[in-house]
Amino acid sequence: xxxxxxxxxxxxxxxxxxxxxxxxxxxxxxxxxxxxxxxxxxxxxxxxxxxxxxxxxxxxxxxxxxxxxxxxxxxxxxxxxxxxxxxxxxxxxxxxxxxxxxxxxxxxxxxxxxxxxxxxxxxxxxxxxxxxxxxxxxxxxxxxxxxxxxxxxxxxxxxxxxxxxxxx
Amino acid sequence: xxxxxxxxxxxxxxxxxxxxxxxxxxxxxxxxxxxxxxxxxxxxxxxxxxxxxxxxxxxxxxxxxxxxxxxxxxxxxxxxxxxxxxxxxxxxxxxxxxxxxxxxxxxxxxxxxxxxxxxxxxxxxxxxxxxxxxxxxxxxxxxxxxxxxxxxxxxxxxxxxxxxxxxxxxxxxxxxxxxxxxxxxxxxxxxxxxxxxxxxxxxxxxxxxxxxxxxxxxxxxxxxxxxxxxxxxxxxxxxxxxxxxxxxxxxxxxxxxxxxxxxxxxxxxxxxxxxxxxxxxxxxxxxxxxxxxxxxxxxxxxxxxxxxxxxxxxxxxxxxxxxxxxxxxxxxxxxxxxxxxxxxxxxxxxxxxxxxxxxxxxxxxxxxxxxxxxxxxxxxxxxxxxxxxxxxxxxxxxxxx
Amino acid sequence: xxxxxxxxxxxxxxxxxxxxxxxxxxxxxxxxxxxxxxxxxxxxxxxxxxxxxxxxxxxxxxxxxxxxxxxxxxxxxxxxxxxxxxxxxxxxxxxxxxxxxxxxxxxxxxxxxxxxxxxxxxxxxxxxxxxxxxxxxxxxxxxxxxxxxxxxxxxxxxxxxxxxxxxxxxxxxxxxxxxxxxxxxxxxxxxxxxxxxxxxxxxxxxxxxxxxxxxxxxxxxxxxxxxxxxxxxxxxxxxxxxxxxxxxxxxxxxxxxxxxxxxxxxxxxxxxxxxxxxxxxxxxxxxxxxxxxxxxxxxxxxxxxxxxxxxxxxxxxxxxxxxxxxxxxxxxxxxxxxxxxxxxxxxxxxxxxxxxxxxxxxxxxxxxxxxxxxxxxxxxx
Numbered sequence: 001x002x003x004x005x006x007x008x009x010x011x012x013x014x015x016x017x018x019x020x021x022x023x024x025x026x027x028x029x030x031x032x033x034x035x036x037x038x039x040x041x042x043x044x045x046x047x048x049x050x051x052x053x054x055x056x057x058x059x060x061x062x063x064x065x066x067x068x069x070x071x072x073x074x075x076x077x078x079x080x081x082x083x084x085x086x087x088x089x090x091x092x093x094x095x096x097x098x099x100x101x102x103x104x105x106x107x108x109x110x111x112x113x114x115x116x117x118x119x120x121x122x123x124x125x126x127x128x129x130x131x132x133x134x135x136x137x138x139x140x141x142x143x144x145x146x147x148x149x150x151x152x153x154x155x156x157x158x159x160x161x162x163x164x165x166x167x168x
Numbered sequence: 169x170x171x172x173x174x175x176x177x178x179x180x181x182x183x184x185x186x187x188x189x190x191x192x193x194x195x196x197x198x199x200x201x202x203x204x205x206x207x208x209x210x211x212x213x214x215x216x217x218x219x220x221x222x223x224x225x226x227x228x229x230x231x232x233x234x235x236x237x238x239x240x241x242x243x244x245x246x247x248x249x250x251x252x253x254x255x256x257x258x259x260x261x262x263x264x265x266x267x268x269x270x271x272x273x274x275x276x277x278x279x280x281x282x283x284x285x286x287x288x289x290x291x292x293x294x295x296x297x298x299x300x301x302x303x304x305x306x307x308x309x310x311x312x313x314x315x316x317x318x319x320x321x322x323x324x325x326x327x328x329x330x331x332x333x334x335x336x337x338x339x340x341x342x343x344x345x346x347x348x349x350x351x352x353x354x355x356x357x358x359x360x361x362x363x364x365x366x367x368x369x370x371x372x373x374x375x376x377x378x379x380x381x382x383x384x385x386x387x388x389x390x391x392x393x394x395x396x397x398x399x400x401x402x403x404x405x406x407x408x409x410x411x412x413x414x415x416x417x418x419x420x421x422x423x424x425x426x427x428x429x430x431x432x433x434x435x436x437x438x439x440x441x442x443x444x445x446x447x448x449x450x451x452x453x454x455x456x457x458x459x460x461x462x463x464x465x466x467x468x469x470x471x472x473x474x475x476x477x478x479x480x481x482x483x484x485x486x487x488x489x490x491x492x493x494x495x496x497x498x499x500x501x502x503x504x505x506x507x508x509x510x511x512x513x514x515x516x517x518x519x520x521x522x523x524x525x526x527x528x529x530x531x532x533x534x535x536x537x538x539x540x541x542x543x544x545x546x547x548x549x550x551x552x553x554x555x556x557x558x559x560x561x562x563x564x565x566x567x568x569x
Numbered sequence: 570x571x572x573x574x575x576x577x578x579x580x581x582x583x584x585x586x587x588x589x590x591x592x593x594x595x596x597x598x599x600x601x602x603x604x605x606x607x608x609x610x611x612x613x614x615x616x617x618x619x620x621x622x623x624x625x626x627x628x629x630x631x632x633x634x635x636x637x638x639x640x641x642x643x644x645x646x647x648x649x650x651x652x653x654x655x656x657x658x659x660x661x662x663x664x665x666x667x668x669x670x671x672x673x674x675x676x677x678x679x680x681x682x683x684x685x686x687x688x689x690x691x692x693x694x695x696x697x698x699x700x701x702x703x704x705x706x707x708x709x710x711x712x713x714x715x716x717x718x719x720x721x722x723x724x725x726x727x728x729x730x731x732x733x734x735x736x737x738x739x740x741x742x743x744x745x746x747x748x749x750x751x752x753x754x755x756x757x758x759x760x761x762x763x764x765x766x767x768x769x770x771x772x773x774x775x776x777x778x779x780x781x782x783x784x785x786x787x788x789x790x791x792x793x794x795x796x797x798x799x800x801x802x803x804x805x806x807x808x809x810x811x812x813x814x815x816x817x818x819x820x821x822x823x824x825x826x827x828x829x830x831x832x833x834x835x836x837x838x839x840x841x842x843x844x845x846x847x848x849x850x851x852x853x854x855x856x857x858x859x860x861x862x863x864x865x866x867x868x869x870x871x872x873x874x875x876x877x878x879x880x881x882x883x884x885x886x887x888x889x890x891x892x893x894x895x896x897x898x899x900x901x902x903x904x905x906x907x908x909x910x911x912x913x914x915x916x917x918x919x920x921x922x923x924x925x926x927x928x929x930x931x932x933x934x935x936x937x938x939x940x941x942x943x944x945x946x947x948x949x950x
Contacts, residue, residue, distance in 0.1 A: 053791045059897035059910035106794030109920040132621040224708035486702025
């Protein structure tokens with residue numbers, strides 16, 4: 001099924017909670033309201049003819065000027081050999097998106113990664129801990145306004161470059 | 169040995185005689201241990217590395233001495249000079265003591281290991297029983313090392329070693345029986361004495377049952393010696409270094425010396441029990457020449473076994489611990505029973521043995537070995553055909569122009 | 570991470586669960602991985618992966634170094650098969666800016682990527698034997714790998730971190746006589762795979778260790794996001810190169826090996842092993858076709874030095890040796906990428922290990938890690 005068909009199926013079920021179809025350079029994307037993401041994903045996975053059994057990627061990006069953090073779900077169906085991208089926007093001040101861990105177990109780690117690096121809270125996630133960074137790291141490094149702490153457990157994080165070091 | 173001492177001591181009696189025996193034994197024991205056992209363990213490490221290197225298309229140690237032969241000495245010196253680290257949380261006395269227990273268990277076996285018709289420290293009348301008993305001491309040492317290190321990998325390694333060695337003691341001991349039954353003695357020299365110089369006179373070829381016994385004993389001995397495919401106790405990729413994880417310097421060297429030295433013990437036992445020991449045809453009445461020939465034959469057979477074990481280690485992957493146990497209890501123990509009972513039945517049915525059966529068994533084994541040799545030759549030839557040098561930078565330039 | 574000891578009773582005996590800390594320094598963790606193994610004797614109750622020891626902030630670095638400048642960093646994403654990461658990044662940027670790569674450039678990419686794939690699989694299957702205690706196959710694999718490294722070195726001057734591709738093509742054309750040299754090598758390599766498989770893959774002990782261990786069925790593999798050889802080992806007939814063709818893979822005729830449970834159940838460790846072995850054969854087929862059909866022409870398109878792709882984002886999927894690599898690249902129209910995210914094969918493969926490890930033996934965990942061909946830098950990036 002092509003992306004217009006997928007979009008039509010979603011529109012038929014979820015009405016305006018699903019946004020317009022936006023054509024992209026690689027695959028078309030659909031904006032989905034955060035509140036229905038889990039239902040949308042379950043629908044996409046289970047509906048005959050859609051069968052998106054695989055969450056192939058879950059990324060996120062920070063858009064400070066738009067005051068939002070966007071999670072990007074890239075879905076793929078091995079049976080139908082089609083793909084679709086879902087976009088979910090969250091408020092940058094307190095980003096919360098319901099988890100889709102129950103739909104695809106692969107989401108468990110991918111969501112943890114987004115939580116770790118962008119600070120999106122996936123509500124309902126069974127094990128939302130930092131995954132790449134240490135547990136007690138401060139801040140979310142992939143946010144555009146991230147500022148590194150000057151030290152971590154007494155270890156300085158300042159890199160002194162020989163080129164910029166001042167000479168006495 | 170005793171006879172030799174008797175001639176030396178002349179007509180001394182009582183305590184003097186006992187002290188004389190003791191001194192003689194200690195001197196000869198020391199000669200064997202420091203002149204043969206320990207260097208041999210070192211040389212086996214060198215040989216193993218060289219043989220592996222050949223098998224694995226590598227060079228191997230070749231810097232220290234001719235063909236890197238002195239590598240084992242260099243390694244020994246390095247290990248002695250290294251710091252002996254004892255973890256703070258370790259059980260210090262046990263931790264320090266464990267390597268010596270292992271060494272005692274290993275070196276103790278040499279009391280009864282024959283070298284030739286006359287060269288043996290003590291030809292005990294329960295020789296083979298003594299060896300199985302004293303080599304079990306190794307388990308105690310390994311378990312001590314594993315426990316006292318206070319490291320979970322060491323503990324797992326120690327427990328694995330204990331279960332494995334104790335379990336395989338049973339098929340190993342059972343597989344000794346056919347040879348003992350045939351010889352009617354437990355003495356090492358006695359067992360060898362019952363066999364002949366010609367291959368078909370060896371216990372191995374007495375009947376299919378003894379052939380089975382030989383295979384089982386060899387396999388079980390491998391497992392007792394912690395050798396691949398049964399090297400679970402120090403399985404590097406699983407348990408880091410097993411019971412030896414926390415050891416460093418000379419103490420860890422002692423463990424590995426015992427391991428490599430054990431190869432020779434296994435080889436010597438197999439040779440004694442099933443491969444005819446030091447038996448050579450009576451070609452001269454000069455005892456020195458005769459003994460030299462016997463030493464040569466015995467060492468040759470034992471070293472062939474050692475080579476085979478090194479070869480196996482370079483070829484086979486490691487079994488899993490449950491497979492190891494299943495193999496022992498489900499297959500090897502019943503088969504060992506069969507081997508013992510079969511041999512006993514054969515002895516009752518044919519008290520003088522059957523020459524035809526002997527020759528038939530021998531022919532079958534020779535056939536298998538020849539078939540195998542041809543296969544090896546085929547692969548060696550094929551391997552030579554591949555030209556590994558034509559792609560090196562210099563050669564490849566010639567190719568392109 | 571807090572791990573509590575559970576005390577429970579089995580048959581009236583009080584037993585205690587043992588917590589083993591496998592890694593970050595452990596001989597078989599392929600880099601610095603850490604597993605918190607909760608074991609009951611030799612049987613694992615769980616093995617909880619704890620990753621991040623090799624996290625080098627590559628995605629953050631991308632936002633600071635610019636489009637061209639990021640290329641050398643992609644080598645470090647998966648340093649065992651750096652060519653694939655090069656290609657993923659180059660393709661993402663090209664698709665954003667709508668650049669067409671010259672055909673000779675694409676052929677060079679395919680040649681380089683397939684050589685790199687053989688390299689990576691050789692290391693993967695060799696290390697798998699090593700982890701199961703067979704030391705010889707590893708050195709045989711490394712011997713062959715060295716030869717391919719020589720070939721790649723001739724191509725791009727590096728043996729590990731290649732930095733061969735550029736946005737718009739490749740950095741250098743094939744050196745003089747390269748086609749003959751690679752063909753010559755392939756003639757040599759073809760029987761070696763068979764020999765290797767005879768030595769390792771069909772060994773009874775090896776088969777017993779891997780067959781029916783850690784079986785992942787097709788549905789589970791898809792739901793957990795396994796990709797590449799791990800997915801195909803579970804019997805899913807999917808290869809990005811064939812099914813979502815990129816570069817010039819459409820020109821080539823090759824099969825996609827799929828695990829079929831020859832030695833046990835479909836999707837067990839042995840299937841994942843044999844898929845890798847057969848994939849090397851297929852890579853050789855592709856290489857031979859690419860070498861025969863390489864067209865003349867430039868190898869790199871004209872790309873401005875001050876590369877600024879238009880605003881937008883792309884998802885690019887490529888078939889890396891460790892499975893489909895999914896690149897999410899977002900551009901805000903500036904000379905720096907806005908966001909780069911790499912979903913790698915090892916990452917999801919690590920995710921499933923907690924689930925797979927329950928009830929296996931400790932020795933099996935090593936086999937599972939090895940059969941998934943997990944490479945730590947690729948997990949952490």
